[in-house]
Amino acid sequence: MPLYMSQEHGIDQNMAASTLHRCVLSVRTVNKYLTSNFTVRRYLLSASYTDTKVWEQREGEPQNLAQLASLMDRCYEKKFPVSSLTISRFVDSICSREEIDQAEYYLYKFRHSPNCWYLRDWTVHSWFRKCLKYGARDKALYTLKNKVQFGMFPDEFTFNILIDSYLKDEDYKGACSVVEEVMLQEAFDQPTTQILSLYALSKYLSTKPDLSWLEERNIGASLMLAGLKQENTVGLSSHLLGHAFIGKVEMARGIHAVFHQMPLIWTPGYLGRSLAVMEKVCSDAGDVKLSKEVLDYLQKILHELSSTPASVTTEENTTENEASESMDEDDELERAKLPQYLTKFKELSEHLHVKGKLDSGSLETLASRLAQENLKTCEELDVARYHKRVQDWEAERQQLVVREKEMREKAQQARLARQAARAAQ
16 A cells, blocks of 8 residues: 555544544533433423413404403493403403503503402413513513502412523522512412422522512511421421521511511511421431531521621611611510520531431522422422313303303393383383
């Protein structure tokens, strides 16, 4: 073989080997990325949960949005009530982002009308579906935050798909804003909602946000209530952390700042309740543990409060019209317990360490693991219930349609009778 041919042959082999090596690395990289991405997505709701097919395959009522708007305007001008079917049809007929703005106005008008109590559950659900579909999640959150003005009190399934939409965009602050509304409505009955909420809260806290005292109170209450029914490491760690957040606010601003407009008990002693969670885990014979990260945070709060005079914590500068709450006698008595709390914390921490009841994983890691392990099973139950609920909603809507038709026929007959009577005269 000529020398130049031998050299070219060697170059070809080297190039082929190099190309093959790059391809293998690329495949590994892609597989690694896909595996990681799938794992992250599995923590969130599945496609079957958020699928709109079941909702959109309902029997539709083609409507002209302009005619419906004109009808409602005339009714309001004449002080006539607008039916729940009319506002429902309006929301169901939304086909663009611009029409979301129109619907917001009419939802507000309906809420402030004599028929305000008859806003149907399926209309509320449809509103949030439409907001997500047409990129108006900001409107969904706005009407949710102003629920009294718009009548937006969604069920847990609706809450879940809204939280999930924020999580998939990695907008953890937005997800926590929805979780706070779940907390205010005390709607943590479904395990799916509990897990999603704890996941969102832990992800947001992992970003180390600079929280105001109001945010600490709201997040604390959300952690406490969401973790209340989760008898596991995540639930108890969240329960403890929630009490710690609220206890910090109680010590700094008094118990009145804690329970004002919140679904929380008025009895002082939230830091004491966080220690009670530690006692519960110490005496538990099972494999439940507490996150060391959460205990470190509680320890930090106790040390900071113990070394800070009450006069300093109650005279902080406030923003956004946040008024400092006055400390009453009960609050001062609670602050006097701080040395006892700190001593008890040290004792319980030693017991937890000796008994192997400390988990080195962060709350974020533990919540992610809980979601990965349990979310799928919880979803299946939710989806089955949702299918049944949609059927019930449709049956109720059809009954209203039939009743509306009957009332129109009666009104038409009465009108004809009056015309006949006048003609006879």
